[in-house]
Amino acid sequence: MRGYTTDKGGYLTRLRRIEGQIRGLQRMVEGDEYCIDILTQISAATKALQAVSLGLMDEHLKHCVTEAIATGGDADAKVREASEAIARLVRS
Template sequence: MAEYWYHPDREALQKRLRRVEGQVRGLQRMVEEDAYCIDILTQISAANRALQAVALNLLEGHLSHCVAEAGEAGSEAAAAKVKEATDAIARLVKS
């Protein structure tokens, strides 16, 4: 298995994702318990922001490490990594 740049911080990343998982379970509970719709929407917004924070952290690391390393390797590798990052940003913006 490859070790990516975030490997040393993997536990912190997993902790953040477990927190998001808990938020989603809380949302399921809220629906089960017939919580007020605006309260559910507020919690959905919080879960989305938490996932976006994880995504931005990963994207920043990707640019700082993967794209930067590819730039040192040559323009063709760098162009591929920039395209990869651009596509990921486009997917994030659409969501």
């Protein structure tokens, strides 16, 4: 079981909402909307994706890393995965 499994429905709902935002952006470009309005919506979609990312990172730390520590698994590998994921998120 993955750490996010208990809130999978919530994550899917958020991702579907983001998908709708992206479709809205496509319609805005197709409709030649004002640049600043499009950029505002891109910012909102970006923040929504960041919120999902932070939630998944929190779940990884709470579940996967904690489980590795409790079961004698490779906790260092799980922490390294988290660190690498954080680095990718910061760069994006």
